[in-house]
Amino acid sequence: MKNMGEEERDLEIEGGTMMMMEREDRDRDRDRDNRLGSDDSVSSKDSLRQPLLLLKNNRMNNTSQLAIIGANICPIESLDYEIVENDVFKQDWRSRTKVEIFQYVVLKWALALLIGLSTGLVGFFNNLAVENIAGFKLLLTNNLMLKKKYYQAFAALASCNMILAIAAAILCAYIAPAAAGSGIPEVKAYLNGVDSHSILAPSTLFVKIFGSIFGVAAGFVVGKEGPMVHTGACIANLLGQGGSQKYRLTWKWLRFFKNDRDRRDLITCGAAAGVAAAFRAPVGGVLFALEEAASWWRSALLWRTFFTTAVVAVVLRSFMELCRGGTCGLFGEGGLIMFDVNQAKPVYSTPDLLVVIFLGVVGGILGSIYNYLVDKVLRTYSIINERGPICKVLLVITISFLTSCCSFGLPWLSKCIPCPPNLGEQCPTIGRSGHYKNYQCPPNHYNDLASLFFTTNDDAIRNLFISGFDKEFHLSTLLIFFVAIYVLGIITYGIAVPSGLFIPVILAGASYGRLAGSLLRSFTVLDKGLFALLGAASFLGGTMRMTVSICVILLELTNDLLMLPLVMLVLLISKTVADSFNKGVYDQIVKMKGLPFMEAHAEPYMRHLVASDVVSGPLVTFSGVEKVGNIIHALRMTRHHGFPVIDEPPYSAAPELCGLVLRSHLLVLLKRKKFTKQKAMTGSTIMRNFKARDFAKPGLGKGLKLEDLDILEEEMEMYVDLHPITNSSPYTVVESMSLAKAAVLFRELGLRHLLVVPKTPGRPPIVGILTRHDFMPEHILGLYPHLDPHK
């Protein structure tokens, strides 16, 4: 029962969420007590077990089954970026032709092009749909308002919102729960090497696209940016797999990309394309992928990502050009640059800089409070959401009603303002967009709060960024809007709707900035629109903690390079201030979801430990030529994904480490049944029957399973040669290696298994395997509670 207890402790560590680590290698230490007095007598930690011995142990049997059942809740799998250099791979590598290499390169670029095209198309479609649906809704309500039918207007608005919200929630709750939320944390975790269940599945893609359209059109304080990033990643995954295997849509010539490395590159491109499509910011997209999303980067990828985002930009531009004639319904007013604040000349002096610094400090504090509250709300919601899909939908309905009340009710607090004389524009505005909303006011008056609330989020931001003195907001207007959006943004994230965080943060930040600009009018000559931009920057820096990419995205959004130094300054300050309180919002969500994210640097306390301190031995190993029954039993009884292969006499003078064999490869090998009655090296026969592509890795949960094998009873006693599929070059560390250095090795090379070998001679050739889980702070600090986490 000790094992049960351990199981529970781990669940607790992982944050009480829905997910659970598929503890692939942790249950190795379960039966440490039942060790055999074999010839490996040097240290109590270094013994090896034959799988047969392991199977005799009933306790182990029970525990493993428990782990298997437990893990079915929501599996997480580590990705493996190591190239498996086994004999089959080497045979293929030697025989590959120049045509194949050329084909691979061309396909890589063709895929990047396809990702760019599809993401651009989806981004355009998303914009088109949102503008038309939300536009229709606002026109309807506006017409009722003009006729002074206020109750009907509210009913129309609230019910439109509700229907759209329910549609989004049903899609999310019943078809693809993984599509809820921003998706950026999951993509970030994927690119770090953690694949969580169905996060990039076709159903998730479908729900993400339509859920996001419905959610944004429903008037929620959510953005389409996070979902677009997730959408881009899903598209990249789908294209890289050559379509969906489940729906039998696969292109065979994409077999080259069936491995985690190439998939990672494609998904990085997809994430960049998503940002590029959402913000129409191609350079910003590349930088976002680099700064926030990707954990590994190389120069070639920069170049390919850039190509993808360039394609997105061209696609978007062409379609918007098409729409310029008014053929796209209510869409087609914006250019490629979304918010144009170019009129304001940024001339500033020292007092202005002080004001900007102040703005950054307060923005940083407000941003970190935002993160803190989002975390609290998410934890509360996850309790509600766990009760089932119907609770999720009910929560969405509640928030939708609240949002409708705010956006319809709050503008009544604002006074009516007479239209300024000699105005170039129409006042009050008739129709959907424009600054001067008539709302409940008498003719020739307008309600400035309505021009923020009673519109789409994009238009509200555009209105806040407006420069010049003729379009002014009341102090109270800005204050009410700021508070409402700040609160709504926090309580909206976490409901079962695809919801980005960028737009809520930019909205709150821009209103905060404009408010601050109005309050500090006596100290500064800076334009209010500029203040709104700086406020948005400070909030983005305070919550998301990105710097370069946000800076570039804001520049591309506003097309104003001259304010670069000011934006940089405010971003740096707000990030620094906020970093002293808590982590960035995406990191926080990754942690909350229990995804085992590996940081780029080793934790300080890891320097006090060595590799063998955290490794969990003894482990299951195979002989170079192993009995089929042993393999089957080991696969059935453990959830390990990698098994060391040991060559023993007569194949070598003494036991020596031959390499590592993967579960997925073993399954493929066993499926073809190249067994022999006698224990013999039959590698060359096997090699003739396999190509490297037979071992290509399918997506999570799609490969061969143990149940797919039908091994006969007599075959269980036969032998199979594991050498051809054994990775003979696994990365190894000596057991006395500092844990910090082992962690750096593991992280930098993107490993899934790191073999620990003994230091002293005369011992068995392997001590244990380190996996991602062994480097998690929870695991290490659980084993060594006396360690100071910060030192």
Added chain:
Amino acid sequence: MKNMGEEERDLEIEGGTMMMMEREDRDRDRDRDNRLGSDDSVSSKDSLRQPLLLLKNNRMNNTSQLAIIGANICPIESLDYEIVENDVFKQDWRSRTKVEIFQYVVLKWALALLIGLSTGLVGFFNNLAVENIAGFKLLLTNNLMLKKKYYQAFAALASCNMILAIAAAILCAYIAPAAAGSGIPEVKAYLNGVDSHSILAPSTLFVKIFGSIFGVAAGFVVGKEGPMVHTGACIANLLGQGGSQKYRLTWKWLRFFKNDRDRRDLITCGAAAGVAAAFRAPVGGVLFALEEAASWWRSALLWRTFFTTAVVAVVLRSFMELCRGGTCGLFGEGGLIMFDVNQAKPVYSTPDLLVVIFLGVVGGILGSIYNYLVDKVLRTYSIINERGPICKVLLVITISFLTSCCSFGLPWLSKCIPCPPNLGEQCPTIGRSGHYKNYQCPPNHYNDLASLFFTTNDDAIRNLFISGFDKEFHLSTLLIFFVAIYVLGIITYGIAVPSGLFIPVILAGASYGRLAGSLLRSFTVLDKGLFALLGAASFLGGTMRMTVSICVILLELTNDLLMLPLVMLVLLISKTVADSFNKGVYDQIVKMKGLPFMEAHAEPYMRHLVASDVVSGPLVTFSGVEKVGNIIHALRMTRHHGFPVIDEPPYSAAPELCGLVLRSHLLVLLKRKKFTKQKAMTGSTIMRNFKARDFAKPGLGKGLKLEDLDILEEEMEMYVDLHPITNSSPYTVVESMSLAKAAVLFRELGLRHLLVVPKTPGRPPIVGILTRHDFMPEHILGLYPHLDPHK
């Protein structure tokens, strides 16, 4: 004599340049024949040698001395980014206080601030000086031209140019030869882990600053961009060292940064700051550092680099604000954005895109030809330059005279054009800048070729980028200018003057683009200024092969985000086209200089080899407690920088690998003379006497040398305990590890030594050490000539 022969072959491989690899570990295999029949009898490759035995070998002795003499020509040293986790380090790590950690973080940012401030200041000073000197020169000549004194004008121009050129050449040839050229290849190599002699020394910094000012002011077709990057790196290095040790200017509190890791980060910041200062492009600077300069990157660095470039931007802006009143002489006309083409509206359709694609293809071809010719010219010049400083100066004089002839003589080929009527500006231009140069023309006429030649490079670019139809160039003008600049750019790079490649390439590209725009007028409606910009992009893509950073730099230079897709397209095409012919110009120069640059990816043929195939054993090892005499002899007789330490009975049951000890650490240990008469573990005594900072790494060639030790004869027979300074966690690979995977490990972790351990038990615990040199294609393909380099 075999060793001599090998030495020569290697020199030849390294390209016939001045430099020579410090073959730290290659002379290990020299005495493979003279192996002893010791107990290590398993394989002929795996024997170990005691240093004493090694010293008995006279041939080895000779060879090593030869290597030492040979290496004095121009030493290159590998950098070591591995953290040396020895006992002394761990002791310090355990005892470090929160104050120290805080101090380190604050210092890191303070240094980034200082780098930004200094580089910004230098950048401003550079601009100020160039504009004033060149402006004075042009004014003088112009006045003589107005008086029709043509011969005097030519004499004035040519002699001004000559004097400035000679000043630059003398500085370069006599004070700091390392300051010649762009400097970007050397910085790139440094950030890859190769430190070449005095490349970041204070004298180099001094010459780079003033040489660049004189060189640019002398009218050479060179830019200040490359030199600014080098300057930024030098400043960072100087600040990181806490000033110059040579000139006794050091700040003690900067001791934290005396290691290669922190120095690398600082120099990355410096390089980014250099680009930011040169182009006034802060985001472009960060991206340049990421894409072209740095070999290692992490998110934290992005954030710090960004801070540095933001500081540069603020400094530049403030100073230029100061100069706006006309207090800076002839400087002060440009804003923060250098070239404003904002007037041209980029409206384009499909035929325009085809024209742009054509522009990109031809630009790519011309760019790769440019690289090819630069390489040829560089090789020719290096023969001339090797003959001594006086030859360098003479070469500079020749090129200077040629440049003066071109810039004065060629405008005579152009016809005089009558000034357009109803012009807002003055025509012909009086004074220094402006589009309409009178030159030799009658009043109210102007010479359009003179407006390109008879001005500074910056103004010429500005004139080429001008949009609209009123300021038109003749076809012949553009053709003459393009050919002249293309040729001058190629023959100027490589002379003993700090010379950037950006400006020549932009000039040639812009004139090519404008020319192409004029020729293709019937197919496209795009503006000529835009064509110039796209032409510049295509040339930059074709020569330097950067994409994202050039794109952003061009955007920041021109402040026109709307043409982003077009710039991207042309960059992608020209890079792709040029990549199929040859390498980027910086990579080419790195290779030509014989710097052992490690690519991020493993070469294909490495998969066919294993680590032990290229390792050069036997090697020099020490016992855990070693005789002082043995150490001294080993240090004297080899140039190795790392020695494996083997624990033997009685300190362990069997010989086992204890770790790796570095030459520099051994020298520090021996200097303090903590020796014992008996062979005994005295680690704790030593630990009390040392702190980690005693082993801090000084700059290249500045640490303790063997000659600084004064070990007495009786001390030679005493013992010293090496355990406290032995890095007990060196990275290791098994001898059967695929060489490709070993190369990835070596490169990704930034190692200097990678230990190869035996696979089979019962053998000595180390097979050899892999160093940077062992991964060089020349070395591997030299050992295995039958390997196909591309497969």
